[in-house]
Amino acid sequence: MSVTVERVKKHAGIKKSRSKWSKLRSQKALMAMSIPFVVYVIIFAYLPLYGWMMAFQNYKLGSAMLDNEWVGLANFRELFQDENFTRVIRNTLAMSLINLVFGFVSSIGLALMLNEVRKIIFKRIVQTVSYLPHFLSWVVAANLIMNVLSIDGAVNKVLVSLHIIKEPIMWLSEQHYFWWIIGASNVWKEIGWSAIIYLAAMTTIDPSLYEAASIDGAGRFRKIRHITLPGIRSIIVILLIMNIGHILDAGFEQQYLLQTPMVVDYSETIDIFVLKYGINLSRFSFATAAGIFKTVISVVLLLAANRMAKRMGQERLF
Amino acid sequence: MNKKIALTWIAGTSLALSMIVGGCSTESTDTAAGTSKNENGEELTTFSYFIFDPGDNVPEHTKIGDMIEQKTGVKIKYERLVGEKEQKVGVMIAGGDYPDLINTDQTVKFEDANALIPLEELIEQHAPNIKRIYGPYWERLKAADGHIYALPQVAPTGTPIKGISAAFWIQKEVLKDAGYPKIATFDQYVDVLRAYYKKYPQIDGADTIPFEILTYDNRNFTLTTAMQFLAGGPNDSRAIVDPVANKLAFYQTDENITKRYYAKLHEMYREGMIDKEAFVMNYEQYLAKLSSGRVLGMFDQKWQFQTALDSLKQQGKANRMFVPLQLTFDEGIQPDYLDVPSMNYNMGFSITINAKDPVAAIKYADYMASEEGQLLRNWGVAGEDYTVSDTGRFYRNQEQRDFFADPKNGLKTTGNILWYWPGSSGTMVDGNSYQQYQQPEEIAAGYDEMDKELLKAYGATTYEELFDGPNLNRKYFPLWSIELTEKNKVFNQKLNDINKKFPPQMVVAKNADDFEKYWNEYVASVEKLDVEGWLDELTAKVKDRQENW
Numbered sequence: 001m002s003v004t005v006e007r008v009k010k011h012a013g014i015k016k017s018r019s020k021w022s023k024l025r026s027q028k029a030l031m032a033m034s035i036p037f038v039v040y041v042i043i044f045a046y047l048p049l050y051g052w053m054m055a056f057q058n059y060k061l062g063s064a065m066l067d068n069e070w071v072g073l074a075n076f077r078e079l080f081q082d083e084n085f086t087r088v089i090r091n092t093l094a095m096s097l098i099n100l101v102f103g104f105v106s107s108i109g110l111a112l113m114l115n116e117v118r119k120i121i122f123k124r125i126v127q128t129v130s131y132l133p134h135f136l137s138w139v140v141a142a143n144l145i146m147n148v149l150s151i152d153g154a155v156n157k158v159l160v161s162l163h164i165i166k167e168p169i170m171w172l173s174e175q176h177y178f179w180w181i182i183g184a185s186n187v188w189k190e191i192g193w194s195a196i197i198y199l200a201a202m203t204t205i206d207p208s209l210y211e212a213a214s215i216d217g218a219g220r221f222r223k224i225r226h227i228t229l230p231g232i233r234s235i236i237v238i239l240l241i242m243n244i245g246h247i248l249d250a251g252f253e254q255q256y257l258l259q260t261p262m263v264v265d266y267s268e269t270i271d272i273f274v275l276k277y278g279i280n281l282s283r284f285s286f287a288t289a290a291g292i293f294k295t296v297i298s299v300v301l302l303l304a305a306n307r308m309a310k311r312m313g314q315e316r317l318f
Numbered sequence: 319m320n321k322k323i324a325l326t327w328i329a330g331t332s333l334a335l336s337m338i339v340g341g342c343s344t345e346s347t348d349t350a351a352g353t354s355k356n357e358n359g360e361e362l363t364t365f366s367y368f369i370f371d372p373g374d375n376v377p378e379h380t381k382i383g384d385m386i387e388q389k390t391g392v393k394i395k396y397e398r399l400v401g402e403k404e405q406k407v408g409v410m411i412a413g414g415d416y417p418d419l420i421n422t423d424q425t426v427k428f429e430d431a432n433a434l435i436p437l438e439e440l441i442e443q444h445a446p447n448i449k450r451i452y453g454p455y456w457e458r459l460k461a462a463d464g465h466i467y468a469l470p471q472v473a474p475t476g477t478p479i480k481g482i483s484a485a486f487w488i489q490k491e492v493l494k495d496a497g498y499p500k501i502a503t504f505d506q507y508v509d510v511l512r513a514y515y516k517k518y519p520q521i522d523g524a525d526t527i528p529f530e531i532l533t534y535d536n537r538n539f540t541l542t543t544a545m546q547f548l549a550g551g552p553n554d555s556r557a558i559v560d561p562v563a564n565k566l567a568f569y570q571t572d573e574n575i576t577k578r579y580y581a582k583l584h585e586m587y588r589e590g591m592i593d594k595e596a597f598v599m600n601y602e603q604y605l606a607k608l609s610s611g612r613v614l615g616m617f618d619q620k621w622q623f624q625t626a627l628d629s630l631k632q633q634g635k636a637n638r639m640f641v642p643l644q645l646t647f648d649e650g651i652q653p654d655y656l657d658v659p660s661m662n663y664n665m666g667f668s669i670t671i672n673a674k675d676p677v678a679a680i681k682y683a684d685y686m687a688s689e690e691g692q693l694l695r696n697w698g699v700a701g702e703d704y705t706v707s708d709t710g711r712f713y714r715n716q717e718q719r720d721f722f723a724d725p726k727n728g729l730k731t732t733g734n735i736l737w738y739w740p741g742s743s744g745t746m747v748d749g750n751s752y753q754q755y756q757q758p759e760e761i762a763a764g765y766d767e768m769d770k771e772l773l774k775a776y777g778a779t780t781y782e783e784l785f786d787g788p789n790l791n792r793k794y795f796p797l798w799s800i801e802l803t804e805k806n807k808v809f810n811q812k813l814n815d816i817n818k819k820f821p822p823q824m825v826v827a828k829n830a831d832d833f834e835k836y837w838n839e840y841v842a843s844v845e846k847l848d849v850e851g852w853l854d855e856l857t858a859k860v861k862d863r864q865e866n867w
Contacts, residue, residue, distance in 0.1 A: 061411045062431020084815075146600055172598040173826075260598040261533045261822040264815070276815075280404045281807050282427055 055288040075289035088273045091179075091266055095250040098183035100243055103194060106187045108236065111198035112224055127199075130192025142257035145185050146172065173262040182254060197239070198232055205231040234315035241309055241317050245302035248294045270294065363678050364393045369738050370406070370422035372399045374725075376733040382694055383733055392682045394419075396735050416670035419679060421738045423665035425468040426801050429461055434668045435676055436465035444677055445684035447691075451475065451742050458663055458867050468668045469683075469740040470661035472752075476745030478659035479756045480782040484553050485642030485655055486544075488615040490768050493641065498775035504548050504582065504645045511614050512591060521612040521638075529586060530616040531596040532604045533822055537622065541825075542817040544617040545569070545579035547644075550651040552658070552789065554797035556813070557856060561791040564864060566857050568849055570813070571841045578647065580824045584833050587825050597822040605629075611638030636766050644785050656788040658795040659744070667740055686739035689746070695736035697754050703731065704754065712750045713759040794863035802855060809852045816843045 024031075050065070055075055057068040079085060110130065117123045133141065148154045149171040156168035171177055209227050218226065252271035259267035270290065278287025302317075309316040376396040387393055397417065399406055407424045410416060411431045420428070428434050441448050451473045452459060459466045486507060492514045493499075501507050508529075515528040532540045543555045546569060551558035557566045569575045586592050593599075593607070607613055608626035611633075616623075620642075630639045644653040669679050685691045697704045697712060703722075704714050714722070721727050728734045742752045751757040761780060765773070778784050794800075802810065820840035827833040 060430055061408065061427060062414070062433060143600070143602060146598075146603065150599065150603065151595055170595065170598050257600075261538060261818050262597050262826075264819050276811055277808065279408065281804065281811060282404070282408070283804065283808075284408070 052288060052292055054285050055292050057285055059285045059288075061282060061284065071285075075285050076293070078286065079289050079293065082277075084268070084273060087265065088268050088270050091255075092248055092250040092269045092271075095179050095182050095255070095269065096247045098179055099186050099250065100247070102183045102187050103190060103243075104236070104240070106191050107194035108198055108232075110191055111195040111202065111232075112228060114195065114199060115202050115228060116220065116224070127192060127195075131196065132192070133189045134193035136189065138253035138257055141185070141189055142254070145181075145258060149181070172258065172260045175263050175266045178259075178263045178266045182251075182258065185254065185258075186251075198235065201232040201235040202228060237309055237314045238317060241302065241305045244305040245298045247301055248297055362387070362391055362393045363675060364395060365419055365673065365679055365682070366395045366397060366417035367419040367421070367738075368397045368399075368410075368417040369735065370399050370403055370420065370424065371738075374398075374729055374734060376735045377729065380729070380733040381731045382698060382736065385699075386685070386691070386694065390682050390685050392678060394682070396733065398735075416672040418673040419667065419669055421667050422468075423662065425664050425666070425668060426461075428668065428670070429463075429467050433670050434467040435671055435673070436467060437469065437669065437680065438466045440669075440676055440680040441466070445680050445687070447684045447687040447689075448680075448740055451687055451740065455661065458661075458863075461664070468664065468666045470663060470666040471737070472741050472743040473661055474659040474744050475742045475752075476747070476749075478744050479751070479753070480656055480785070480787070481756075482642045482656065482782060482785060483619045483621060484547065484617075485620070485785075486547075486615065486617050486645045487640035487642055489611075489613075489638055490641055490772055491637040492614050493772060494637070494768070498772065500776075501643055502645065502649055504579075504647060507615065507643065507645055508582070508586060508591070512589075514614060515591065522610070524610060524612050527593045527607065527613045528591040528615065530593050530604070530607060530613045531583075531825075532601070532616070532618065532622070533597050533818070534600045534604065536814070537601060538818055538821075540616070540618050540622075541821055542570070545575050547617075547653070547655060548579060548647045548651075549575045550646060550654055552654040552792060552795065554795070557797060557853065559792065559794065559797060559860060561789070561794070561864065564857070564861050566853055566860065568853055570817070571844050575647075577837055580821060580837070581833065583825045584827055584830075592825065597826065608640075609633075611635045615640070637768055641769075641772065642781055642785070653786050654789055656782075656785055658788040658790060658792045660795050662796075662799050664799065664801055667738070683740055686736070687741050691739075692741050692752055695732060695739070696741075696752055698731060710748055710750075711759060712754070712757060713763075714754070719763065793867045794860045797856065797860070800856060800859045800863075802852075805848075806852045806855050809847055809849075812847055813844065816840065816847075 053065060054068075056070060056072060058071050059065075059068050114123055114126060117126070136144075150156075151168045151170060155171065156165075159165045160168060171181060205227060209231075210223055213223050213227060248270060250269045250271075252269060252275070255267050255269050256272055256275075274287050274290045277283065278290060306316050306318065375398065383394075403424070407422070407427055411427060411433060414433075416433055422428070425434070441452075448469065452469060455473055456466075459469070461467050486504070488501075488507070488510070492510060495514055495517070496510050499506075499510065501510060511528040515526050519526055532538070539555065546552075546554065546556075546558055549558065549569060551569070556570055557568050559566050583592060593613075595603070599607070605623065605626050608616075608623050609629040611630060623640075627639055630636065642655075644655045646653050667683060669676050673679050686695065700706055703718060704712050705718070706712055722731075725734065743756070745751050754760060758780070773779060773781070776784060820836055820843065824833055824836045824840065827836055
């Protein structure tokens, strides 16, 4: 930001001693350019906050917002007192963390490996194959996964023929496998897509660094460790901070489509809970209360992660 | 930065923004009543009609649709549901952006939002046909505030139809192999399945599945309400109603009903008679298994596996198709499988406050409900889509049947949408059925040689004859159509969740002790809920229907 301002100042030939007013005037093009975006954010991100009032009301569909009965924190109380609530939060956090860790490790790993590949054609093929599942909808993906994991599905056939297991396993009936199945299917679907951004970051690393390292006798792994990884560190940290803000969004479709009666205790996320007890029963106030809860937690987590990054002297969001 | 470039940028962005905002505002005018011209240059009134059911897009012009348009001077633009129904209802109401006409089972939500106009005066003044058809049920159609907001799909008239939907189903081949035995109880049914399974452990190279259960998502009612039929109850779900004494029995925790059924399933599971994957597969996998012909039997509603029946027929495996049985726990229990001819109240055709010309709308609906209109949309054009015999009976000849066997042809002829208008079910004055698929000639034409042999062995001409008739004392029927208060809707959802979790665990339990443990946990979880409060509300509402209808 400050670099741009300096550049603009230089361009306009403004000296530091000028008043604030003239500083503002000199930046009017920049400001005018940002106005549409501020308006956009106000319309689509701030105005809807008006609807939060619903959470403190007994809102009836189709009525004017202010005509409804005010109930204070009753909706929040009901949410926190529901016996399913802790279970749902546990599942959400667990699946989110698994997805976060698996997602980061796998996509950075793939990016590092692809970066070392010298055969362009091979690299292209791997990249295309790995990011294509990203474009499948979860409905299609869930059906694929359920078929692959069924008793006579591919996974069981391979494992049995390799003598790793004796009897086919019903993967989707074991409660304790469910989180990992979600994590693994997420990796399969998103690995290629999320690797793209790291690959892009790697292209900005100065090649002379690698040359210098080679001259000093660094091998392939040393170069990865001392040049590539530090080179994309800032991207990793920023993405991590942003993802921590979404930790309560463990997803909805994936769990909804893959869950079976045998694993309900481990599959239900907060979003499914809100859909069932809020929106489907027309209890919009209840659903809004849950939404507010999620937002507040997300903002707190985001700020905390950002502050942590600042303390550790890393790149940060703001 | 160059000033010119900056200015272009700003202009470009604001243009894009204004297009987004503008795009939102023009959208609503599409759905309002407008006018267009027909071939003769006459002005046509156009109504938008939103159907809260997913399905094929309706073509702009269809054979029957265009004929009706010519006769009425009204054009209907159909729009069908895409995605989640509840969400669409919510968005529509929150935005106040209603089409002119809607057809939904969520009528109460629209009523609460004051989105619908009362129909009773419009009907009295402009719709004699609707009045004739729905008149006998006038009081039942009224919402809590005394107005009529929705007309259910069809009203029963003449000789009522006897449709089989919920039943225990069994493969024709199994019955044939066993020599067409009389099967009245669930135990006998299981014995027949077991005998066949022992004899043929594999069908077409794949393992035989003696009994299949579907539990995916909300479709798990096939597991959790099947026992009410075995205990002699109708398709009420969750409570068995005694219509004479006006008493409701909550059977979901009843040891003699629910526990007895789950215990039997548990035994069957341990014996290998229930599909191991019953509780992990999804709906598509269930249909695929039924379509493979290796499933011998299951409890289900016919509409839920119709696709599998069609597929079996196409594959030439008619002997693997399923026929219905009415089973009970013991011989002495009177089975009650057939639905009382009734309507699903609180749903159907409604006119919203956005409709510019409600009179024209109700007149159009009235034409659809007239004998002429119903004949056109159910049967089509005489001589083209169906044939009339010398004795006045309607039927389709083989050519016509083959034509309509392809859904694409139905789409071209009627748009497969015209049943979403008020009308009748049952028989006309001349004895023909209103619905083509209810006509005995058409039902019989659907039977193959094996059906005929099977029915002959049991001494009947249709499967419906093998079933006891519906209990006409059940005026309230069905229980699940009663609209509950929010508190009890939450109860229903909680019971749904419990029913999703425990019954499968009981069935797959490792041993009898384990079964016992899960049963006790199940009962304890249900008892935490306010069963009494739920029963009280339903009892009062059933009593009200029984007395006032």
